[in-house]
Amino acid sequence: MEIVRSQRKSPLPIVVSTIPLYRSTPELEVRLEDFELFAVDRLRVLQGISHGLSRAKKPEEMEKLVSDLWKAHMRHPLASEVINKDIISHFVLRLVYCRTEDLRKWFLAMESTLFRYRFRSESFEAQRALLAEFDLPYKAVSIAEFESVKEKLLQVARSLGQPQTSVDVLFYKVPFEEVPELVAGRRVYIQKGHAYIAMNQVVSLVVTQFRSHLSKALILTNRKWTSTIREQEKDRLTPIVEALSTSYLGPDCSQPKEYAEISLKDIDQVAKRSFPLCMHHLFEKLREDHHLKYGGRMQLGLFLKGVGLKLDDALAFWKAEFSIKVGPERFDKEYAYSIRHSFGKEGKRVDYTPYSCQKVISSTPGVGDHHGCPYRHFSEENLRASLSKMGVSNRAMEDVMEKVRNKHYQLACTLTFEAIHGSSCDSGINHPNQYFAESRKILLPKNNSAA
Amino acid sequence: MTREEVEHAKDDMLIDGCEAQALDLKQANAVPDGFNVNYLKIYYGKLFPYYEIFKWMSYGNDGKHPACDQSYLGRREFSFTLENDIYVRFQSFSSASELENSIKEKCPFKIDIGPVYSVDPAKRHAYEQTGNNVFTPVERELIFDIDMTDYDDVRYCCSGADVCLDCWPLMTVAIKVIDTALRDDFGFNNILWVFSGRRGVHCWVCDGKARRLTNEQRAAIAEYFRVDMGGENSQKKVVLGGHALHPFLGRSYTEVLKSFFEERLLSSQKILSTEERFEKILDMIPDESITSDLRGRWQENRRSSTNKEDINVVRWEQLKHILQSSKQKDKGLRRCVEEIVFYYTYPRLDMEVSKHMNHLLKAPFCVHPKTGRVCVPIDPNCCDEFDPTTVPTLSQLLEELNRSGVGGDGETELDQTSLGESVRFFRSAFVQPLLKSCKEEMESSYNAKLQQKKNSITW
């Protein structure tokens, strides 16, 4: 890191970053097989990232993970081909992942995370070069301005537990809108709409840019895919894209599966035996309080949709409980809409998908909230009580708590699953609806399928 | 509702007055408390500030400037809750008179304001047929909703829907903390605070750049304001990490929260007066030896209340003395005092309302059906003086109308009621400055566009 003074007088070093911004489609000669191979390699990286995120890994751990994944999958025997492989694989996956809102969301999140950690591990010079490529109109703050806010910047650094010397670096002043994640975490000093970001926070600025650019590009790609590319490339790219999207997208937990058809009359029974703790807890609270706050309604509501509760049943289910507390009229007026909405029957008609473990774990329940991941959000005492109520033995309980202490929340949930079902779960739990599906597989009589 | 019926409803009320001229004037004009459709008709007929609401919602687009977007108001969603709890969403109005006529005709018990959409929300189905998903929110004020029910675990005077002058200051504190940050930190200027009619406040941030925020940016602001109080199942209440408070939290603490807690809330809510109450606070101190020391002292002097000093203040000083004494090396323990104050006083926002563009919020100047009180604006500069128990009620306003007699145009009738001051404040402190800044923004963006055009021609 450099000090403002010296920085502003030295000329820009001539350094080029190796991270492409994927601004335009590549015009490269590539063998058809490579399209697929490159894309599969990149997908392995993205899936590895997804896995890491769902374990709530710390930034330093993620940085190492991304770097390892990249080295493992994205190398190429020809040094000159490395960057081509990077670019081609990205654009092929755009085609694969542009087609629904959920796929776009996933791809956007993973590519942005990939970009973030690649950027972080670049040298200071390379970072500045990349920042210049974005062509943003922001300048480093002047010495006079720096002095006028220095106390506040120090205070932010102290509030984050950072060493005070970290304030002695270059700062940029940007509209707060450009760095939402820094604002959300109160990681910057904000004055009159401007956030003061340190050089080591510039990554947030560029990731926001990167993501907003990619987000728009994916929508365009989707339009182009349906209007022209699919037809034009029907003998070349289209089969590859189709194959990739069916074989590598992983289990899709958003759609009800063969085992997952539940009706209202046996929902209590099913909840007790096959709901993961996060959902079982919400379910019980709903029965107890006849009410759940927004976060809980979304988490449980979408889960129930995912396990196959039909819209009419869902409405009846929520109404039966909420009516006790707020009366049927208020239910119809204030809550029914959002249930239909989550089924895609109102408003934008987006069919919302059930929350993954990653999403549940990263939620932030407040006063009166019961949603979130019990392994992460419960106090130890409450968690132990809940687990023993679920029938987890003392011995298994210690293993679960061990995972919790190490912040391996999904592993803790997997162990709980195994303890209750007396059967192993090799794939691990990464989605509440997957937990449910695995449970039904074990509990439902096998002869069902023979009929 | 026809004009005739409105007149009729008013006549009903006036008859009493005519028949009983000998009676005391005040009694003669008395209108029984309550909330009903007849009262509401008169309110919408004579007092509701349509013109100001229309000017606000138009954001300058009703003018003649070439940069005006004539479709703007017509793309705004209004929702009505009608008498029999019928909820009508996606209403839209393209002019002031359409808005006024519809409200007078339907006499909604509640009016909600939603976002401005890409197309007229009333015609959304026609657009949906095209399959392009063009019906999407494009603008929306940044809004905040603070409700007293979220404070039930820190107020002992009332619970649920009730408020009194002992707990209301929690709302005042929320207004001060959020308003200052919206202006000083985020640089917003056009901010409207409104009494929600019963037990809370709403905030509308109306600057152009606030209206155009994405959901992600809204969520970021809401998160900036969020202090984790712990969920229902977690242990610790507030956790303030780091070696210092973020400048925003630090300022809120020293300028508002600390003095409010120590000088007011401590005594008014008797926060340390009983065992049940002080145990809640001791729970927030993660050090057994300190908590048992304090518990011992407080249980002992339970009966020796001859001391004139407020027991809550005395106990708080004891607690502070122990936690902040130089013997305490543990920074976490010293932070405990701040954490307790934050838990009891820091604003508790309904996060979801602020995070999404398409959340609806009740319009100012609606009347709350349960209390009959008008949702009047609150001046953040004098919010200490705001008293929710003296906000004009519907029946009070009708009484004032009766007393002032018939005749005169709407303007003066309004001014003869206690709502006049609220509407004047709304107009002069909110709508007019807002329109001025809308005009400036329009001019500058128009000029920038012209400049751009010029440049592209010379190219």
Ligand SMILES: [Zn+2]
């Ligand atoms: Zn009270």
